[in-house]
Amino acid sequence: MMIYRMDHVGVVVKDLAAAVAFFVELGLELEGKATVEGEWVDQLIGLDGVRADLAVVRTPDGHGRVELSTFHTPVPTSTAPRAPMNTPGIPRLTFAVDDVDAVLSRLREHGAELVGEVAQYGDIYRYCYLRGPDGIIIGLVEELN
Known part of the structure; x- marks a missing residue:
């Protein structure tokens, strides 16, 4: 297999x-x-x-x-919980982008809300999580050169 x-x-x-x-x-x-x-x-x-x-x-x-x-x-009978990021089983989708701030700004016009803040990990990444449509957790990661 x-x-x-x-x-x-x-x-x-x-x-x-x-x-x-x-x-x-x-x-x-x-x-x-x-x-x-x-x-x-x-x-x-x-x-x-x-x-x-x-x-x-x-x-x-x-x-x-x-x-x-x-x-x-059939009509849905419930919605997914808006649980905190550390809840087991909560999925998230992460995308590599060229400019976290620019992408975040564009997505805010579509209802995106930051989960925490845009954070920088050393000189390697700028990273954030946001909630998109229906609370979907989206990660945006920008590789720094």
Whole structure:
């Protein structure tokens, strides 16, 4: 048995258009959109009567992809907690960027909120975490030369 690669990360969002706009502003590219429903989707995720819209965005190098989905049916019965960063099981997506401050400024126009502060690790990185659409934790890391 062999793993070839990590294919994608999936995130459920309330507002698909807003989430796509956020990730496009971050610098990802829209790869495609689709609506899924039917027996195969019900089997896959263990729910009945699924109808969902999906969008896939990818990093400019083509190696990283994020699948964003919003469910029309069945209606969600709860939301993910806005737990602190040190909570076990809380996922985060981290992206290497050329300028943390510039990217953060652009993402704030899409509702991004810093979790802590922009921090510098020696002369190696500038790094921050923010909450994006639906509380998704996003890391931005800028390599310093």
